[in-house]
Amino acid sequence: MYIDSPCCDTACIPRKTCTMHNIALVPTQFLSAQDVASIVQRKGLSACLRGMADTIQADFLRWQAFDKCARVASHSAEGVIELMPIADDHSYAFKYVNGHPKNNALHGLPTVMAFGVLASVATGVPELLSELTLTTAIRTAATSVVAARALARPNSRSMALIGNGAQSEFQALAFHHLMGIEEVRLFDTDSLATAKLVDNLRGTALKVVVCASTAEAVRGADIVTTVTADKTNATILTPDMLEPGMHINGVGGDCPGKTELHPDVLRAASVFVEYEPQTRIEGDLQQLPADFAVTELWQVLSGKVVGRSSEAQITVFDSVGFALEDYSALRFMRDTAQELGLGQRLALIPGLDDPKDLYSLVRPSVVKTGVSAPALSPEAVAA
Ligand SMILES: NC(=O)c1ccc[n+]([C@@H]2O[C@H](COP(=O)([O-])OP(=O)(O)OC[C@H]3O[C@@H](n4cnc5c(N)ncnc54)[C@H](O)[C@@H]3O)[C@@H](O)[C@H]2O)c1
Numbered sequence: 001m002y003i004d005s006p007c008c009d010t011a012c013i014p015r016k017t018c019t020m021h022n023i024a025l026v027p028t029q030f031l032s033a034q035d036v037a038s039i040v041q042r043k044g045l046s047a048c049l050r051g052m053a054d055t056i057q058a059d060f061l062r063w064q065a066f067d068k069c070a071r072v073a074s075h076s077a078e079g080v081i082e083l084m085p086i087a088d089d090h091s092y093a094f095k096y097v098n099g100h101p102k103n104n105a106l107h108g109l110p111t112v113m114a115f116g117v118l119a120s121v122a123t124g125v126p127e128l129l130s131e132l133t134l135t136t137a138i139r140t141a142a143t144s145v146v147a148a149r150a151l152a153r154p155n156s157r158s159m160a161l162i163g164n165g166a167q168s169e170f171q172a173l174a175f176h177h178l179m180g181i182e183e184v185r186l187f188d189t190d191s192l193a194t195a196k197l198v199d200n201l202r203g204t205a206l207k208v209v210v211c212a213s214t215a216e217a218v219r220g221a222d223i224v225t226t227v228t229a230d231k232t233n234a235t236i237l238t239p240d241m242l243e244p245g246m247h248i249n250g251v252g253g254d255c256p257g258k259t260e261l262h263p264d265v266l267r268a269a270s271v272f273v274e275y276e277p278q279t280r281i282e283g284d285l286q287q288l289p290a291d292f293a294v295t296e297l298w299q300v301l302s303g304k305v306v307g308r309s310s311e312a313q314i315t316v317f318d319s320v321g322f323a324l325e326d327y328s329a330l331r332f333m334r335d336t337a338q339e340l341g342l343g344q345r346l347a348l349i350p351g352l353d354d355p356k357d358l359y360s361l362v363r364p365s366v367v368k369t370g371v372s373a374p375a376l377s378p379e380a381v382a383a
Pocket residue numbers: 099101104111112136137140162163164165166167168187188189190193227228229230234236250251252253254319320321322
């Protein structure tokens with residue numbers, strides 16, 4: 001199916017303009033969950049979180065370059081499935097992601113699972129198909145830190161972490177490595193989830209304190225991260241728990257009817273969002289009237305608007321996850337995979353001698369090359 005030649009990288013425009021092939025091909029780079037895990041193991045989670053945060057921050061500073069929209073959601077009784085598209089002049093990206101809070105208990109599956117595509121705007125060729133479950137945890141934690149670096153008090157050292165599931169290690173370690181958090185104060189309604197987190201943080205320099213309630217975890221914390229999963233208007237954080245100067249990193253309220261913060265927590269704070277039209281529908285912000293003032297994060301990052309204006313101010317990053325972060329994440333993983341020689345090539349798009357002759361792929365008794373044949377196994381692709 002493939003010829004390895006210098007022009008066969010993912011930037012290669014299809015065969016028509018490529019003179020080095022003698023067979024047709026339109027390569028798509030594929031990163032499996034194992035490939036992305038290998039990237040993280042070889043580069044180190046700290047370096048990946050840092051690289052991801054830098055990439056996300058740089059892309060937020062190019063805010064006007066992107067064609068943006070709120071994600072498209074399909075809701076059901078048990079959860080949501082969402083498509084998140086975005087493009088600049090060069091690349092188009094989308095993520096498929098779900099949110100099914102009962103998946104762990106009912107099906108032994110993660111709450112959040114994802115994959116995504118990066119395509120060439122010039123040709124439409126899908127250049128990268130990648131896992132985004134692990135990548136989403138890294139990009140979400142990196143985004144949380146990008147926001148907190150701009151909004152939390154710079155001398156923040158302790159963080160309450162409410163919700164100790166799949167995302168929690170990444171949040172704890174991102175804030176430790178990138179923001180200097182030294183103590184995490186944990187609470188989850190599922191004590192086994194907390195025990196898992198404690199175990200996974202063993203060996204790091206983080207001081208870990210297990211708490212008996214959200215109120216206990218939050219007491220005295222500089223930063224509060226809520227990353228719970230429940231398809232309900234929960235009130236994980238109530239106004240009586242607020243302390244002057246706190247920064248709240250609200251990650252789990254990300255869907256209509258799925259919130260974590262009491263509305264008076266938002267009213268008591270300055271609220272920052274990724275992309276306002278999406279957060280109005282999906283964020284904790286959905287509980288407040290349409291004229292409640294918020295600031296988009298890119299405005300703070302670019303210096304157009306002041307983030308934190310006093311030591312005592314309470315700030316909330318009402319995070320729902322925006323497509324721009326996945327665009328950044330896909331590019332970061334693609335570039336790192338290329339640097340490490342990881343990933344495979346997929347024959348997702350058929351190569352054609354005559355691009356108008358699609359029928360040639362199925363013409364009886366004609367053997368064709370460059371076809372994305374059903375028999376193509378991952379091993380064959382890797383070969
Ligand atoms: N904002 C974003 O960009 C973004 C990205 C990824 C995930 N998320 C959201 O983050 C949340 C967590 O995702 P996950 O993959 O870690 O899910 P998970 O199911 O693995 O973990 C969620 C944890 O929350 C706990 N929990 C539920 N209700 C609680 C409560 N009232 N108090 C304390 N703990 C409670 C559960 O016991 C569970 O351990 C989800 O809601 C998901 O949709 C947001």
